[in-house]
Amino acid sequence: MVTDDMTIVFGGDAGQGIRSTGLGFIKANARSGLFPFGRQDYKSRIRGGHNFFEIRVAREEIYSHTEGIDLLVAITEETVTEHLEEIVAGGGIIYDEGLDVDPEELKDNGVEPYPVPLNRIAMEEGGAKIMANTAAIGAIVGLTGFDLSYIEGIIEENFAVKGDEVVQNNLDVARAGVEYVDSHGYSANYHLEPVPESEERMVINGNQAFALGAVAGGCNFVSAYPMTPSTSILEWITKHSQELSIVTKQPESELAAVNMAIGASHVGARALVTTSGGGFSLMVEALGLAGMTETPLVIAEVSRPGPSTGLPTRTGQGDLMSVVHASQGDFPRIVLTPGTISEAFQAGARSFNLAEKYQTPVITLSDQHLADSIRAVDPGIIDMEGVEIDRGELLTEEELDSLEGTYLRHEFTETGVSPRALPGHENAVYKTTGNEHTEKGDITEDPEIRMKMMDKRAKKAETALENDIESPIAEGPEDAEISLLCWGSTYGAAKEAIERLPEKGVRANLCHLRDAWPFPAEEVTGFLDGAEKTVLVEGNGSGEMKKLISQETGRVVDHEVLKYDGRPFTPDYIVEKVEEVI
Amino acid sequence: MSEDVTIADYQYPTQPTWCPGCGDFAILQGLQMAFADLGLKPHESLVVSGIGCGSKLPHYTNVNGFHSIHGRPVAVATGAKLANPDLNVVVTAGDGDSYGIGANHFLHACRRNIGITHIVEDNRVYGLTKGQYSPTSYKGFVTKTSPEGAIEPPLEPLPTALTSGATFLGRAFSGDVKHMKEVIARAMEHEGYSLVDVLQPCVTFNPGRSYDFYNERIYKLGDDYDPTDKQVARKKAEEWGERIPLGVIYERNMPTYEEQVPALEDGPIVKRSLDMEERSGVSYGEIKKDFT
Incomplete structure (x- = not known):
């Protein structure tokens, strides 16, 4: 059977151009109308050490990678030994003929050997060994029947800065790769055929989608300390900071980053802080300051597995409890847990409105898998034009001009939200403080005011829950035997798992929480009460969302499928574990 | 000097909680006088503070105030200045805030030359927590957490700031409000980061650094002193002992961070x-x- 849903893995040492080759191939796939999903697996080092880039390509939109490799491209022998067992029946390996690989042994393992003189082609046609990657792409095109013109287009774009000669050399190498495969009669049982008249796609990862949401959402200030896997948000915005007039600052520490953002926000900026779990831990005291002073604050916490340095370049969902509860005392916050490119974009765009409407911290909890996985999407879901800016109860210049009497920064109101003036207007000279304070912002220890102020701030969470917290996404048949619950990046694999479970004779549905706090208890309770058997699927060791659900709904999810090996869920893994539960 | 702004514009009804005789009263007054002298209206400034006795200062004057957390006022002020360079941004914080828990921000503010005025209420003791040694406490200082005497020598704020790239170093004494006001005013006029280290007795917890102690040692730099000479400034910044210089010790015009x-x-x-x-x-x- 010829399949049009296949997984290709490029493997080699760090520094061998694995990532850029993979990215180029993804762009070519997307332009041809196919839907690629790319994922890089790398270690915390700059050069050396095995790493790989995995690309799943399908004719229809996909939300996850999957297990099993159809085609392995091995630049090193280690790639072959590392991945041999993952190759599916009928799959094969493209490798340089100079590698110490025994084709007969591969055949005995049910794997097709595709030796290609990648290095020789690179040297003879291109004059440089680094073009072996390009030769490999040519070989893939030859094997899969993909249209070379898309690859040629990418080569022309990517190497344009290096001059016509380099472009031409790479084109020659790619063509020679195709020809070699064709002339040796290599064939495979998968096919990458362009989709005719397909719409233009965007190729984007979760961090980039969040960044686009943020700039469309009015972000004009970023202070962040580099921390994997959050850094690419800071880098992308910084790269465009001059043309977009966004102040970006990489300061001396995470403590500086969050406090600078609070200072900037206090005077009216839409300020963003990006970090991961370790950096977030350092910011917790300031989080309370933002809560107490009612300063809007937007944080993107792109998590990785802890504790401490943990697995710095890998993925995990172990920071949910941390971002929901990290605090001195109680104050309202909003936590968004996007699971798709669309949701990551929306989180970036919504955060600044939510932060200003509720004058409190808004945290987007993402993870390495969502952050770094590259997907092709319909540009319509990155609807930057459609983002509306809502500054909530911010007093306008005209309102300030006509302000009479003493301005009360922390005025008691029905919604808990007080009209906010930015410092700088004659009619609203005011102070605020991390100490408990009066409506005016003066320090107080009066027990009655204290109670009222706590209630006022807490009220904002209720108002937010009523007006702005998105309901969980429910998918699949209502009369399912198994109901999965998930949040964040696990959604993609869970979504595909419920589509595959019927093949195993299991009717399944799911509930995906894209907004986690204030907790949408009513909807989740409804889902749980209507479900036969429930399974929480999440990427941490203790079932954090499972506990949160119990805390907020009084219901106990029946089973849990946890994964905390630093690698993302696959649909295959979820299906297998769900079968065990039944 | 502006005709329309006076110190009365900066009056605020809240009574300070400081001990009688505390140097913070003079710092508050000096700051108010400097604002008035420069013709700055209360809404044109933002005073950011940390935690400690002196950090309550914004609550006692009519000005925009952000009373933050321990160690972080310089970072908060930097963010505010970057977002709105039109504001006159001032930090008032103690020696613990500035040179202890927040020392990292202090060092980087110096080299960054961010346009904020950092007034350090340097009483060389932790007062609000009722008497523990601070980063600028003298070696041998006996406190509740150093019963045998502090082991470490004090951090030297001015040489540290100079080495870190600060473009304005001032020192004032809370026993001389008029002079302090002049130093603070010049600091606020300075484009870029300005440090004013104010020698301030804590009459309750640091009797060894009393008004008498300072009065016997301080002297004001004269009109003939050239604060633009870095080598001379370094010597003056390091001068500490029998004689302690007051005034603008160093000033150099360099591009500010925000203008770049x-x-x-x-x-x-x-x-x-x-x-x-x-x-x-x-x-x-x-x-x-x-x-x-």
């Missing part, structure tokens, strides 16, 4: 549109093209 930020070339971001296309002239379509 490309995104601020067309004015404070808080005064510009939040709509990306409107603000930058770059269309969403152009941005999205990066990803096709």
